[in-house]
Amino acid sequence: MAFNTSTVVICLVVYFSIPAVLYLLIPRDPTINPRKRAIVLVLGDIGRSPRMQYHVLSLLETGFLVDFVGYTDTSPLQSIMDNPDVKIHEIKAAENLGLPKGLPFIFVAVVKVLYLTKQLYQVLRRLRNAEYLLVQNPPSLPTMFVCYVFTTFVSRRTRYIIDWHNFGYTVLALKLGSEKNILVQVSKWYERWFCRYAFAHLCVTKAMATVLVRDFRVNAFRIIPLPDRPAIQFQPLSDEKKSNLFSTSPIFQGFNPTTDKLVITSTSYTPDEDLTVLLDALSQYDSCSTVEKPLPKILTVVTGKGPLREKFLKEVSRRSWSNVELRTAWLSAEDYPVVIGAADIGVSLHLSTSGWDLPMKVVDMFGCGVPVLARDFPALSELVVSRRNGLIFNTPEELCKHLIDIFTVPELLRTIRKGAMVECSNRWNETWRITAGPVFHIPNREDLTDIESSDSSDDE
Structure with missing residues (x-):
């Protein structure tokens, strides 16, 4: 079958125009930025979450743009509020639903989880293509599931990191009065199952790291104990x-x-x-x-x-x-x-x-x-x-x-x-840079010194 020259030219023009048309028609993600971005998520009051605020400050100090997601009942540190490189995204607490009193616990729990799931997904979807998503645990429900869906199907370039403060199922057991409660058992299974999809795990104690390996079957190489250390604002008083x-x-x-x-x-x-x-x-x-x-x-x-x-x-x-x-x-x-x-x-x-x-x-x-x-x-x-x-x-x-x-x-x-x-x-800053810094691909100060010394000797 013969093709004349004009037909071939038209086909080539159409073929090579496809990428340009797609580039113009498909909106680019407004969150893409040449600087690295991290999402810090706490399903709680950000002003009463000091460790997560310290994470935000450490990321900012190392050049990240940060999206801080959580409840906004209490204002965070002024150094966070005044920093133009951090944006705060509000999640409304499920208590604001105003559900009638006397409803069965399981019904109230399901409604609250669905309400929070919808909010979390909507917020995270707007923030897709961040390099990292750092999440406080507990609470694990629904954050672990939403973060799994987000990093698996919506923003696959985003690395999901859990910062373990405690175990969610033990908090629920305290509320319900027994670890044998069926809801506690389901919560424990849920926490064990969805935590395995995280890229890395930070935890507040070495003992907790041992439990994650022994009971949750988390790969020990993905666990980094990061003990709490005082931030710079806590100083002895004269x-x-x-x-x-x-x-x-x-x-x-x-x-x-x-x-x-x-x-x-x-x-x-x-x-x-x-x-x-x-x-x-x-x-x-x-x-x-x-x-x-x-x-x-x-x-x-x-x-x-x-x-x-x-x-x-x-x-x-x-x-x-x-x-x-x-x-x-x-x-x-x-x-x-x-x-x-x-x-x-x-x-x-x-x-x-x-x-x-x-x-x-x-x-x-x-x-x-x-x-x-x-x-x-x-x-x-x-x-x-x-x-x-x-x-x-x-x-x-x-x-x-x-x-x-x-x-x-x-x-x-x-x-x-x-x-x-x-x-x-x-102090927190130095501990964070040495232990958590490599998770976010931030070299510690010793590495930077070595690089600078090597560059200087080469120049000489």
């Missing part, structure tokens, strides 16, 4: 700044730093922190102070907010103390490190649902050089070492004894304060 704080802040009205002692704890008022242990210990401390053997007066400041706060305040109102005073406060991200830095001792009541995570509040206290009295659980020894940087307790009696010992034996307080100052020098 005597001058303490004095100014005590004289100006209404929290410390009537407090005499010369004779009184300041105890601070922070809480989310959730079931994994039994605040009655603290109240019972303070009551015992108060009764131990007598005319013959007086103990220093204690001001205890409890910071934070959460679902069980009103219940806690009712319990406080039933107590009557003469040598102890307790005040509650909700502090901004800027004020929180300052108030912690003024404390003589910090208290952590965190009792892990899994036993394998660590309380961020202890890290914050160490960052300010404040030693800690911490409630014991399996992984705690990775952070708090008794009589080195703090003391361990299980019961109100033990906590009371520690308070008495610390405030009557100056050498003990000096010893653990010295240990807290050692922890203070170990």
Whole structure:
């Protein structure tokens, strides 16, 4: 069959025009940028997710553009708000649905999961083609499934990384009262199944890494323990700044730093922190102070907010103390490190649902050089070492004894304060760059130094 020249030319023009037509007709993804992009996702209040905020700051410092996704009930750090390279994308909490009370738990759970799934997918789809997607776990439902769908079918160039703070199924077990509950078992299977699709896993303790390998069958080479470390805003407070704080802040009205002692704890008022242990210990401390053997007066400041706060305040109102005073406060991200830095001792009541995570509040206290009295659980020894940087307790009696010992034996307080100052020098930025940096293909400082030295010698 013969073709004339004009037909051949037309066919060639049409053939080579196809890519140009497709280029013009198919809209390019507006999120593509010559700089690397990362999505940081937390299905929670971003302002109350310090570790994820630190991830955002570390990524920004290494040249990334960052999309920060989560609830916006509380503002994040001002350094995040003021940075033009980060965009915040709001997810509305399922509690805003306004479902009628009295509905079956399973029905409410399904509706909330579907509501959040739709929002997450819509937000992530707009952010496709990012190099990395860093996700906080828990909660695992529906984030793990949505992230799997997103990185498998929508944005295959995006590498999905899980930052393990705890295990979602253990949190659900605490809420439902038993790990044998069928919903808890399903949650555990779901978490084990969908976590395997992640490119890498960051986790807060070495013990958690062991559990991921042993029970979740995660490849050990894809797990990087990244312990919490204090960020730069948590610093020891000078005597001058303490004095100014005590004289100006209404929290410390009537407090005499010369004779009184300041105890601070922070809480989310959730079931994994039994605040009655603290109240019972303070009551015992108060009764131990007598005319013959007086103990220093204690001001205890409890910071934070959460679902069980009103219940806690009712319990406080039933107590009557003469040598102890307790005040509650909700502090901004800027004020929180300052108030912690003024404390003589910090208290952590965190009792892990899994036993394998660590309380961020202890890290914050160490960052300010404040030693800690911490409630014991399996992984705690990775952070708090008794009589080195703090003391361990299980019961109100033990906590009371520690308070008495610390405030009557100056050498003990000096010893653990010295240990807290050692922890203070170990900061988030350097730890992140060395451990998590390679996951995001960021060379550590030693590698950069080697490269620069090699380049210099070549030039010479």
